[in-house]
Amino acid sequence: MPIIAYLDPGTGAMIIQAVIAGIVGVGFGIKLFWANIKSFFLKLLGKKVKICKQSCSCNNCKASKNEDAE
């Protein structure tokens, strides 16, 4: 029994989490599928385009943008 289960994840929360994860998983799959198709065609056209998914101006997006820039 792992010690780390110190936080009660909550029965209802676990059940709904599994359901939501299933639903958003489908959307996430479609999103990745289209992103792959898009990048395949862009590569085919020889264009080097980087799609930035970060659209907000918070610290995290800036940090990951900087990472990308590097």
Place this chain on the structure above:
Amino acid sequence: MKMPSEISIVESSFRDPSGFVFFKGDTLYRQVNKAYSKDYDHLMSSGLYDSLVTSGLMVSHQQADIDLAISDNAYKVIKPQQINFISYPYEWCFSQFKDAALTTLAIQKKAFEFGMTLKDSSAYNIQFVNCKPLFIDTLSFEKYDEGQLWPAYKQFCQHFLAPLSLMSYTDIRLGLLMQEYIDGVPLDLASKLLPTRTYLKFSILSHIHIHAKTQKKYSDKQVNVKNRKISSFNFRALIESLESTVKKLKWSPTGTEWGDYYEATNYSDEAMSEKEKLVLDFIRRVDPKTTWDLGANTGLFSRLASKTGSQTVSFDIDPAAVEKNYRQGIANPQNPVLPLILDLTNPSSGIGWNNNERASIIDRGPVDAVLALALIHHLAISNNLPLEKIAAFLSSICRYLIIEFVPKEDSQVQRLLATREDIFPNYTYPGFEAAFKQFFDIQHSVKITDSNRTLYLMEGKVSG
């Protein structure tokens, strides 16, 4: 809680059996318990720790002598990078809160790449070093088992999603609910307070409204959830969904009390620039290591303190001013300050177990210097606070005080007195000086040209 040999265990670190944080003298240590050894070793050896520290997401630490351990179930003792000022979610402006949420999710995503996951997602695990959010709980990681659910999901919704949604959709002041509920905003309450239109947004509908109803439905039922599994792909999708939900939440500072304060003061440009010079001169005279700017608005004078190298916290009651201060700090990181929301007439108290889990603002002081500029009339006149009480409070939190007296003739005070009877016969220069001399020695006082205000530099009689 002081123990012999000056060891004190940090009151907020009792929940997690993986370890705890303690002070020996002024140095902070974290004991890692044997029960957590496998996860700790994986964190360190997998490259996750290095990756998180290098990307500036988590505090670094050094190995310390195991002899420093407090109990015999210790596996390691580490010495984490110390945070200058501990702040709490109910003191953060909207963007700080949002950045804290996104940092937590960024860490979760990074952990997943290294075969680990966060086992909790407490908002209190994020601290701000000026305007940069930093994860401080090195023991929050566990190995990811294929198929497992995210144990921190409920906590993330309560600690981040619920307060952020309420601040964004209902009222910015609802961030203060975090002070009332130590383990985050209950989702049924958030669901009740959110406007009906949020039912039309799938993310809020699922993560808050339906989540709240499911919690209620199963609250008194015994269900075996061990068989519930989600694929690692769906696990990632869940985190992506939470991230995109948080990113879509917005709030812009308009219409609150002080948003345009600097534009709306009765200072001429000349007087303002002289006030800046005087304040900077006073700060340089006392050369404080730590400064609190009370009633800082968007942090103009806080940045002067920071310019001298002082670690500065910039407090204001208005979430709009703090939001502007924070955004300004990100856009222009020169002279960094930590902007926080604080109502001085009801400052953050000690909350949680034994009133000790989260420290009051007074317990997080004292500091070397306090700036109280254009503040005294709000306390004395708007809030009927006797000058002696203001002086006593300020003397308890600082050694040096840089304070501006705003007399009754000033148009800002006239404005406050316009709608009420003047019951403040002592609110005069002699009355102010007499009250403050009980607690401070007045070292300098300079009248600010082109205004009827005076700036004082005082030193506390009982050194902080």
